[in-house]
Amino acid sequence: MTQVALVGCGAMGEIVARSVYPALGGLAAAIDPDPARAAAVAGLTGARPFRSLAEAQREIQVDAVDVRVPHHLHAAVTLEAFRSGCHVLVEKPFATTLSDARAMVEAAERTGLVLAVAENYPHLRAVADARAALEAGRIGEVLALRSTRAYRVGGVWVRDGWRHGRGPSGGILLDQGTHQVSLLRRLGGAVEAVSATGNADTVSLTLRMASGVVAQSLLTWSVPGPAAQAEATVLGSGGRLDVVVDYDNDEGGCHVWTPAGTERLGKENYYDSHRLMIEDWLGAISTSRAPVVPGAEGLEDLAVVLAAAESVANGGAFVEVEAGRS
Ligand SMILES: NC(=O)c1ccc[n+]([C@@H]2O[C@H](COP(=O)([O-])OP(=O)(O)OC[C@H]3O[C@@H](n4cnc5c(N)ncnc54)[C@H](O)[C@@H]3O)[C@@H](O)[C@H]2O)c1
Known part of the structure; x- marks a missing residue:
């Protein structure tokens, strides 16, 4: 063993x-x-x-x-x-x-x-179900993506002070941005460039996807919120889908909406992914x-987040993702 x-x-x-x-x-x-x-x-x-x-x-x-x-x-x-x-x-x-x-x-x-x-995120069933729905054309042509990670960080997560501090480990971009970039890349493919504005606690990103799809992400850990939230939404010419993530219970899943109705796929708790x-x-x-x-995927997510951090420092100008490898 x-x-x-x-x-x-x-x-x-x-x-x-x-x-x-x-x-x-x-x-x-x-x-x-x-x-x-x-x-x-x-x-x-x-x-x-x-x-x-x-x-x-x-x-x-x-x-x-x-x-x-x-x-x-x-x-x-x-x-x-x-x-x-x-x-x-x-x-x-x-x-x-x-x-x-x-x-x-x-x-x-x-x-x-x-x-x-x-x-x-790559281990969540909701993400696999979303990819399968997209590949099957369930919501038609994909036009736009957005993700939101909004919660209040506290308790054991801040007891040592490094996470939300200004030190080398701190800030929501590093902590939650890599998660959201991983999620958006799984749903929308490679990111070429990113523009970002905000501060260590709240950041808004606009992502230029290689596919030409419009993509945004909003990160904040300064607001209260329910444990289950639609963290990503994909908007298509024939419908939309939500990736719902539940940190407390088993209410996570992929919800596919078309004019014919809503289909709720899966029932999972985020922490099962560990x-x-x-x-x-x-x-x-x-x-x-x-x-x-694998490590190469972690490197790709990090490259987008570091480009976003550079953009924040430069007043929100678009920054190419280094080596364009995302
Ligand atoms: N994937 C997720 O869902 C998720 C959720 C929470 C945290 N995390 C990640 O987990 C990691 C730890 O976060 P945390 O909230 O548990 O932090 P934490 O501060 O609670 O724990 C970190 C621990 O590392 C110890 N430590 C420091 N230097 C060490 C060393 N050289 N060798 C061994 N131990 C050392 C500290 O004493 C501390 O106990 C971070 O990378 C964080 O982003 C991931």
């Missing part, structure tokens, strides 16, 4: 330790510089607690590393794991700079180790196949 170390036993690490790993045979190591957090995850999963990956590797065998640390540490932990021969699942945003992201993808290619990104992505990562390791979201 793959010996997995969880690096980062904060809010997200604790969620996967509680809800996913026990059914997969537990964890080998729970790693966090905060000993109480490492001990709590160890207690949930049968893992041994450690303060660092290096300390764990001196004591036990580690085959794979699940990275759940603040954003600016994703690259360093991933590259350390690769240097010691471990496969990696790394949270979104993939990295905070394109040079780090490229180094991570290159390290995976050089070593042949699996590099998967913990990006939820189980699916971890199972996919472990399956990729054991069968030597690519994961559903």
